[in-house]
Amino acid sequence: DAGVIQSPRHEVTEMGQEVTLRCKPISGHNSLFWYRQTMMRGLELLIYFNNNVPIDDSGMPEDRFSAKMPNASFSTLKIQPSEPRDSAVYFCASSTETQQGLWYEQYFGPGTRLTVT
Amino acid sequence: GQQLNQSPQSMFIQEGEDVSMNCTSSSIFNTWLWYKQDPGEGPVLLIALYKAGELTSNGRLTAQFGITRKDSFLNISASIPSDVGIYFCAGQLTSGTYKYIFGTGTRLKVLA
Numbered sequence: 001d002a003g004v005i006q007s008p009r010h011e012v013t014e015m016g017q018e019v020t021l022r023c024k025p026i027s028g029h030n031s032l033f034w035y036r037q038t039m040m041r042g043l044e045l046l047i048y049f050n051n052n053v054p055i056d057d058s059g060m061p062e063d064r065f066s067a068k069m070p071n072a073s074f075s076t077l078k079i080q081p082s083e084p085r086d087s088a089v090y091f092c093a094s095s096t097e098t099q100q101g102l103w104y105e106q107y108f109g110p111g112t113r114l115t116v117t
Numbered sequence: 118g119q120q121l122n123q124s125p126q127s128m129f130i131q132e133g134e135d136v137s138m139n140c141t142s143s144s145i146f147n148t149w150l151w152y153k154q155d156p157g158e159g160p161v162l163l164i165a166l167y168k169a170g171e172l173t174s175n176g177r178l179t180a181q182f183g184i185t186r187k188d189s190f191l192n193i194s195a196s197i198p199s200d201v202g203i204y205f206c207a208g209q210l211t212s213g214t215y216k217y218i219f220g221t222g223t224r225l226k227v228l229a
Contacts, residue, residue, distance in 0.1 A: 004159070006159075031215060033215070042219055042220075042221055042222065043160075043205070043219040045216065045217075048215055048216075050215070055215075056215075056216075091159050091160075093159075095215065097215075104148075104165070105150060105162050105165050106150070106162075106207075106217065107162060108152075108160045108161070108162075109159050110157075110158055110159045111157075111158070111159045113157075
């Protein structure tokens, strides 16, 4: 089975430019998560979707960040305008919620390494 | 963001040695996950633990859910060079919720 797919794997952009990161979750999973990983702060949850609906965006750093999930197989994380401090590795993860309303393991994609100069 | 205390932060070991690492917290957790992250890749799930006291193995890896539910341990037996990487624990604070708190990571280096 294909795992979580992310693109691009690497992105280098100049400050002020718009950046769009893409994610395809594991087929059949109904929950999708965007994380950011840095040396200083480790893995941070940015936003969580369930059945394509954003449930918790409390981790989104500021209004420059936005995320969408137009359908069950695709999500985007957009940064506009980008700043050097946004440089990090961004991971998408997916999971499934059982009928009993329980979540179990999260499976991560390979990540997008973003460098903003 | 909130993180779990994970130790040791890093370790160098000889090939063939056993490795132990742990995650501790002042909070009670309902689920523990252990991940391994290779350079340039995403975390890969190794073991999931759901009950206090549970002991689960995956090949040379064994993980335990602490009885107090405030800690978890990961052991690797007979380490090999490909065990190199960063190991993360992740704890689920509230049963059945989507939110996991991640450990600070243990960086493992194996000397051949």
